[in-house]
Amino acid sequence: MPAAVVRCPLLLRRHPAAALRRSFSSSGMRSVRRAAGGGSQGRSPAYRGLLLDAGGTLLQLAQPxxxxxxxxxxxxxxxxxxxxxxxxxxxxxxxxxxxxxxxxxxxxxxxxxxxxxxxxxxxxxxxxxxxxxxxxxxAWRLPDGAYRTLRDLKDAGVKLAVVSNFDTRLRKLLKDLNVSNMFDAIVVSSEVGYEKPAPEIFKIALEQIGVEASNAVHVGDDETADKAGANAIGLECWLWGEDVKEFSEIQRRIVAKGSR
The missing domain is CATH 1.10.150 (DNA polymerase; domain 1)
Incomplete structure (x- = not known):
């Protein structure tokens, strides 16, 4: 799906959101993680902070x-x-x-x-x-493994932030999908007055989570807004769909083996 399409905050509805929210409930995901041997035990993060784009990365459209x-x-x-x-x-x-x-x-x-x-x-x-x-x-869905990855990274001590060019609907959408409480910061362009690739929006997010650019990574789906913007302040960026294609891959690259 084209990047521009994925970022659109205006799509179809009639989707079983209640079932979706139940499937991502905290208690349910904790049970799955225990059964699968997941979690952060015995691992130390290679990065102390993860910044995530919203539309097209964390939030995917339910229908075209x-x-x-x-x-x-x-x-x-x-x-x-x-x-x-x-x-x-x-x-x-x-x-x-x-x-x-x-x-x-x-x-x-x-x-x-x-x-x-x-x-x-x-x-x-x-x-x-x-x-x-x-x-x-x-109207939206989380990518496969997103909830578990966020929970495991949070358990491992990684600071999490959303950094998004979006309007004021974003906070409600994150809440509807039961992930808003996962984040230490939610930085929305319409609220802070800067849009990616402006360096200010990334700096605000890093300041709010208390992590230096050299010790964090940003994941987004736009070559200019996300990658060029992040790299301009010394922040590494992985392009969603190219550098990383699954949230479990993000987790593997952030959490390195070794003692905590």
């Missing part, structure tokens, strides 16, 4: 953008093909944004343009339905 836009749009007369919608979405998402921040506050001005460009529909009720859909955890 075009499918969501098309399904929600039918009652409003949206009859465009999924291919047409996807092309319009990519075009609008990647276009230069005239303002300092793409995601200001709740991000509605930006997303209103994206939805209209993708579907040729400017109906306010349609936009609001799409927008609200992506404000709920049902």
């Amino acid at each position: 953008v075009a499918e969501t836009y098309a399904t929600l749009g039918r009652p409003y007369g949206v009859m465009k093909s999924k291919e047409y919608i996807m092309q319009g979405f990519k075009r609008a998402f990647s276009a230069p944004w005239p303002k300092t921040l793409r995601y200001q506050g709740d991000g509605r001005p930006f997303w209103r343009i994206v939805v209209a460009e993708a579907t040729d529909c400017t109906n306010s009720d349609y936009f609001e339905e799409v927008y609200q859909y992506y404000a709920h955890g049902d």
